[in-house]
Amino acid sequence: MVTGVQTCALPIFFIGHPGSLSAQKLDILWEPAGGGVRILRVYGEHPVVMLPETIEGLPVTEIGAYCFSRSEPRLPEQYFHYHTDILPDTGTRSDSNVLPDSNTQPDSPHGPDAGAYEKAAADSEQRSQLSCLSGSSVEAVWLPSSVTTLHNATFYNCRKLHTLSAGAGIQSIGSDEFMNCTSLSRLIMRCSDTEAEGLPLLLERYAEDLLVLFVPEADPISGSVSEKRTENETAFSGHTAVSAALFFPEYYEWLDEISPAHIFSRSIHGEGFRMRKCFENGRINYEKYDLCFENALKVESDESLCRIAIQRLRWPNGLKETAESLYTDALTARLSTAISMAVKARDLPLLLFLCGYFSAGDYSAAISACVDADWGEGSARLMEEQHRHGNFAGKNFDFDDF
Secondary structure (H helix, E strand, O other): OOOOOOOOOOOOOEEOOOOOHHHOOEEEEEEEEOOEEEEEEEEEOOOEEEOOOEEOOEEEEEEOOOOOOOOOOOOOOOEEEEEEOOOHHHOOOEEEEEEOOOOOOOOOOOOOOOOOOOOOHHHHHHHHOOEEOOHHHOOEEEOOOOOOEEOOOOOOOOOOOOEEEEOOOOOEEOOOOOOOOOOOOEEEEOOOOOOOOOHHHHHHOOOOOEEEEEOOOOOOOOOOEEEEEEOOEEEEOOOOOOOEEEEEOOOEEEEEEEEOOOEEEEEEEOOHHHHOOOEEOOEEOHHHHHHOHHHHHHHOOHHHHHHHHHHHHHOOOOOOHHHHHHHHHHHHOOHHHHHHHHHHOOOHHHHHHHHHHOOHHHHHHHHHHHHHOOOHHHHHHHHHHHHHHOOOOOOOOOHHHO
């Protein structure tokens, strides 16, 4: 039995090619919005997009409609232009100007100097050397903690978007926000699980499998790019501790016509719907969430059940003894599935966590799975754990196995 809060090294983002993001260039189109900034469109070099907290001293508070969508947003007649050739949070080597050719300032006492550039042509030429970060060219997005509003279809058709990082303060979300975001699987909330008031809004807009990680004060910019995970993926070496984690399985709904008068009955399949409703005043109610698991055992796949149980046992915030027992029984009954998940993902922290639930025979099975997957690090660490706990039953391994 493993008890207590677990911490692990968490790669915040995965990016599509090697290289340091310390040299990232961004080119942002924006307009004033109240006392803050609304970002309209983003150009850059990397599929990981880290938006600045402030532009010209104003907080970034809104992300405009279709900002990251492949569909072109309707730009206002007058907007500003911000570019930087270093990471956004440093705030250096950045400039702004008015686009298109206009010397009229918007109605904002904090607007940038309209004469900062003579013409927009030079900036258009610079932007032409960058890619429009939209649609399938976006893989991960870091939203500033100052963002409170996401307008309609911000991420529409971002089919390769797999990670979104946000602060606690999101208050308004438009429609079709994550439509066709078929790869989105991880949401990082840069706050504690008692502060994530914007989380219910985000969950309402996404009905697919989603892992939510609570990482207070996460800084995705620290660190450099480390070794490759796969042929086309590299991982940030900037890691931080997770304070809580929850898995929300997918659900789907349909309408059945139940009479000739076009009266419909709404049906919902999947416990993910009820799990997304376990909030009070914007904060997760762990007791309600855990009560959903009994019904989840009847309708969810073994992999989904493992993911739910693992997060609650690994980070047992608000976990009561009855629920802990239910999660433990479910996980131990599906250890082979959990081991396969850990080996497939090359997730060493997860694999070591599962060792707390292993019997002697489970060590042998897990080591065999690592050997079959040609994962030497995993098998070596498992043999260390096996030796440490004195569990040597089952198959013996030697160097000829590797």
